[in-house]
Amino acid sequence: MKVVISEFMDEAAIAAELSGLDTLYDPGLVDRPEALRAALADADAVIVRNRTELRGDLLAAAPKLRAVGRLGVGLDNIDLDACRARGIAVYPATGANDGAVAEYVIAAALLLLRGAYGASAAVAAGAWPRAALMGREIAGKRLGLVGFGAIARETARRAAALGMALAAFDPHLAAQDPAWNPASGPVARLSLDDLLAQSDVLSLHVPLTPETRGMIGAAEIARMRPGSVLINAARGGVVDEAALAAALRAGRLGGAALDVFAAEPVDAAAGALFRDVPNLILTPHIAGVTVESNIRVSAVTARAVRRHLTGG
Known part of the structure; x- marks a missing residue:
C-alpha cells in the first residue's frame, strides 16, 4: 500500500x-x-x-x-x-493544533494592543519614543469570537486567565449548549452586529464556506469599535483584505493580524496591498504550526x- x-x-x-x-x-x-x-x-x-x-x-x-x-x-x-x-x-x-492557534491569537492581541514591541530599531538608534508607545492593557478588554468551536474555546480559556471579558457569535451552537458556560466564566452569546460593535479584539474562528466567504467586509469593519483589533487565523477569504487595509490606513482600527489570505502564498503583487499599512502583523499561515x-x-x-x- x-x-x-x-x-x-x-x-x-x-x-x-x-x-x-x-x-x-x-x-x-x-x-x-x-x-x-x-x-x-x-x-x-x-x-x-x-x-x-x-x-x-x-x-x-x-x-x-x-x-x-x-x-x-x-x-x-x-x-x-x-x-x-x-x-x-x-x-x-x-x-x-488548537492550543497553537489559541496562543497565536492571544500573542497577536497583546502585541497589537501594547504596540511597543516594534521599537527596537528606534531605541538602538538613540530615540526614546515613550509617549508614542503608550499602549493598552488586555485585562478588561472584550474578546469577540466569530465562531465558537474548539479553537475559539481554547482561545477564550486563555483570554479569561488574562482578565478579558468574553463574547461570541455562533449561529450553529444552541443557546442552551454548555459551551457558553465554561468553568472559566460565561461567554456572552451575541449577534454578529452586536459582537462587532462591542469587541475590543475580534478573532475569527470559522471555516471558509459560501456562508462565511467575505463575511467581514467593509460594512462589518465599519461597525467595529473604533480602535479595535482584528485577528484572522482561520481562513483567508473570510475578510475583505482591501477593506481592512483601508480601515487601518485611515486609523479606523487599532490594528490587525492576518495569518491567512485569500490567495496563498502571497506574492509580491498581492502583498503590495499591505505595504506601509500601520499596526499590521502578517504571517505565512503559521498560527497552527509549532x-x-x-x-x-x-x-x-x-x-x-x-x-x-x-x-x-
Whole structure:
C-alpha cells in the first residue's frame, strides 16, 4: 500500500506510524503538479496540508485512492463531495493544533494592543519614543469570537486567565449548549452586529464556506469599535483584505493580524496591498504550526491513515 505525502510533516511520525507501508515523502511535491499527479497514480492514500488542492483533475489522477490525511483541520482545499462519492475517507487532525492557534491569537492581541514591541530599531538608534508607545492593557478588554468551536474555546480559556471579558457569535451552537458556560466564566452569546460593535479584539474562528466567504467586509469593519483589533487565523477569504487595509490606513482600527489570505502564498503583487499599512502583523499561515503541534498533527494524521489502510 502506497502513501504519498505532498507537504512537510514530522519525519519521526512517518517512521513510527507508517512503517511497513510504501511511503513517498516529498514536501516539494505540492509545487510540482505533474510529479504529484504521477505519484498519485498508484497511491492508496495521500497526506496534505492546506496548499495541495485535492480536487478535479488531481483526484481523477488517483484512481486507487482510499484515504486522505489532512495535517490540520481546514478542508476547503479538498473536494469533500467528490471524496464522499468515491468512498474516500478524509481524516483531519482535529484538536491537534488548537492550543497553537489559541496562543497565536492571544500573542497577536497583546502585541497589537501594547504596540511597543516594534521599537527596537528606534531605541538602538538613540530615540526614546515613550509617549508614542503608550499602549493598552488586555485585562478588561472584550474578546469577540466569530465562531465558537474548539479553537475559539481554547482561545477564550486563555483570554479569561488574562482578565478579558468574553463574547461570541455562533449561529450553529444552541443557546442552551454548555459551551457558553465554561468553568472559566460565561461567554456572552451575541449577534454578529452586536459582537462587532462591542469587541475590543475580534478573532475569527470559522471555516471558509459560501456562508462565511467575505463575511467581514467593509460594512462589518465599519461597525467595529473604533480602535479595535482584528485577528484572522482561520481562513483567508473570510475578510475583505482591501477593506481592512483601508480601515487601518485611515486609523479606523487599532490594528490587525492576518495569518491567512485569500490567495496563498502571497506574492509580491498581492502583498503590495499591505505595504506601509500601520499596526499590521502578517504571517505565512503559521498560527497552527509549532514544533510541538507539528509532532501531534503528524502523528494523529499518520495514525488515522494507517488504521484506515490496514485496519489496525
